[in-house]
Amino acid sequence: MDGHLHLNFGKTVKRLRKERKLSQEKLADLSGLDRSYISILERNLKLPSLYTILALAAGLGIKASEFIMEMEKIQY
Numbered sequence: 618m619d620g621h622l623h624l625n626f627g628k629t630v631k632r633l634r635k636e637r638k639l640s641q642e643k644l645a646d647l648s649g650l651d652r653s654y655i656s657i658l659e660r661n662l663k664l665p666s667l668y669t670i671l672a673l674a675a676g677l678g679i680k681a682s683e684f685i686m687e688m689e690k691i692q693y
Contacts, residue, residue: 627661629688633677634659648676 634644634655641659645652649672657663658673665673674681 625691631659648672
């Protein structure tokens with residue numbers, strides 16, 4: 618497994634959120650998560666649960682599997 622995979626999560630959330638022109642607040646509303654938690658995830662301070670991945674994917678309007686594929690695209 619890629620040693621940097623955990624860092625890809627926050628970058629992926631932020632990139633997908635910005636591509637959709639969503640603020641952290643709006644993504645929080647759409648996903649049912651707290652805005653401050655989204656900020657923590659984007660900064661890679663915590664790793665998400667499966668529920669969080671599913672909620673964020675729904676808020677971004679994609680399937681969780683698509684989110685994972687986006688995460689795997691990031692190269693170091």
